[in-house]
Amino acid sequence: MALHMTVEISRDSAESLTSQIQVFIRDEVEAGILQPGTRLPSSRQLAEDLSVSRSVVVEAYGQLVAEGYLEAVQGSGTRVVRHLPQQPVVPLLLDEDVAPAVRWDLRAGGNNTPAFPRTEWLTAYQRTLRTAEPGGTGYPPLAGEGALRVELSRHLGRLRGVRADAQHLMVTGGFAQALGLLCAVLPGLGIDALALEDPGHPGQRHFVRENGLRPVPVPVDEEGLVVDALAATGARAVLVTPAHQFPTGVTLSAARREALAQWAHDVDGWVIEDDYDGALWYERGPRPLALQRLAPERVVYAGTASKILGPGLRLGWLAAPEALLHPLLRVRARRDLGSESFTQLACAELLRSGLFDRHLRRLTELSAGRREALDEAVARHLPGATVLGAAAGLHAYVRLPRHVDEAALVAGALRRNVLVRGGAGFHTRPSRDAPALVVGHAHLPRSGVLEAMREVGLCYTRRAG
Ligand SMILES: Cc1ncc(COP(=O)(O)O)c(C=O)c1O
Known part of the structure; x- marks a missing residue:
């Protein structure tokens, strides 16, 4: 594979070409610019692109392998090692993305979307x-x-x-x-x-x-x-x-x-x-x-x-x-x-x-089935709760009776492997509104909705006081 890579070298420098190539690649790896797992061009290819002799590149690569920055992989050339010792950890993920792995993820939104056609x-x-x-x-x-x-x-x-x-x-x-x-x-x-x-x-x-x-x-x-x-x-x-x-x-x-x-x-x-x-x-x-x-x-x-x-x-x-x-x-x-x-x-x-409309029709049917299952599960497992609003979209709002402790319900559900958001996070003044659950169901089978809500129902408790 004729991979391309840019390496800065200077023929006017007192430093040897081998050393320049070696230092340049090492710095790029340490800075995270050459990412773990990145494949590098063959020594022959890089030597040709830089107009240097092949032995110069072979030696630079060899040094970097010895230092633990690169690895030679049988049959697929040289690449940056996957795990550099003591790499800084940069927290790139937003809170929403670091949700715990659960069996049933009922969050509405980006993590909960239907099957792509x-x-x-x-x-x-x-x-x-x-x-x-x-x-x-x-x-x-x-x-x-x-x-x-x-x-x-x-x-x-x-x-x-x-x-x-x-x-x-x-x-x-x-x-x-x-x-x-x-x-x-x-x-x-x-x-x-x-x-x-x-x-x-x-x-x-x-x-x-x-x-x-x-x-x-x-x-x-x-x-x-x-x-x-x-x-x-x-x-x-x-x-x-x-x-x-x-x-x-x-x-x-x-x-x-x-x-x-x-x-x-x-x-x-x-x-x-x-x-x-x-x-x-x-x-x-x-x-x-x-x-x-x-x-x-x-x-x-x-x-x-x-x-x-x-x-x-x-x-x-x-x-x-x-x-x-x-x-x-x-x-x-x-x-x-x-x-x-x-x-x-x-x-x-x-x-x-017309493929869009055909997909939409299928999605509508599936969503209707899930909403039916949700209505059924709420009636059975969350007595006194009501599913508010129109049967539409990929989520539903379940209003809970005033005596239910929303935070305890959400925490209990998580312990039972169900990640669901309470209504509080959607309000600017949560205390004035009835407790609620916002249930995203896009990616679940009908049976999944029933099973997940049964688990939630097992944590349905009265607010203290
Ligand atoms: C209220 C609301 N508006 C808009 C969107 C869609 O936003 P976007 O088109 O940027 O994905 C969402 C997606 O979850 C939403 O919940």
Whole structure:
């Protein structure tokens, strides 16, 4: 294998070439730049690339093997050793990622996603590569590939009733990037605070603050965001999850939708509609349409592939009012040069061919089965608890009776090999709300939901005092 490696040497140096190569590679290994397990070019190849004699490289490699930095592996050349003695440990992982290994992981979110439709994706991706224009690996359009925006405008119109043509859509790296871009644009419109649902996504609160806006909590009740409370905050922008509130699962009522659209007009404000799982609906009765259709000039609609395909794709989209679209593109142009083309084109092909809808239908059926199992398990093992909100998405909010000690239940469940989050972490003022569990079920079989909840039920205890 003709591997490439850059090694700095100087022919003017008094130091021998062997020593220079040896010291350079050793420093790179110690600095962690040459990573454990990295394969190096053969001595013949490196000698040729550096225009030095082969014996110079053979000797340098030999010294580094003797010192324990490199190892010679039978049949596959030389590589950096996998375990350097006394390497510094750099904590790169976020708290969310260092969760204990358990039998049942019921966290909602990135660690808990459905099976990716590999066959469909492969078909779409292969077709994309076969039919790509010769210039297909050039920079993508900043707003996203035209083919994807056209397919999305059709899909979102059909499924979610979104009012947007392809020109008003922008492809993003998931909802996270969309929110980051919006946080950068809003101050230019005189906005320094973003109202957020409470309870809501704890990560989003931090994200918004980190991105320069002041998060303002607004309560949620059985009808969704309390719009009167929003109006009382004085904020002029709000982030909502109207179809299936995160995490409670309630759907924003028709009256609140009207009130929210009216509020946006009245305060010259903006609504960010996070439709993170709006495509996945299995509640009996009609699926709620997007809020954006009520006030497309005031509502930014944002969707994501994270729940239907997987967060690893980092693919999302937003439909923005004219007044925001150009500022968004300006910010984007300063931050990156667009989303990766082939993923976008494969997604367009998935939508065009109907494979996306077929996958969605299958996912919906599976999710409905799991929710049924959850309802059944809650009724059987958690007496007095109720599953709140619409049957939709990949998680459910289980409201517990007031006497249940949420923290003890979560800790007890963990001892029984079930990792589940309590409702407290999703609230800014946990003490005022009833105890709850937020149950992510995306990756479990139906039987897994039943078994995991039975384990949780065994820890169902009364709050002391
Ligand atoms: C409330 C909410 N919004 C959005 C997302 C999706 O974010 P992204 O598209 O960046 O993966 C999630 C994912 O878990 C979520 O829980």
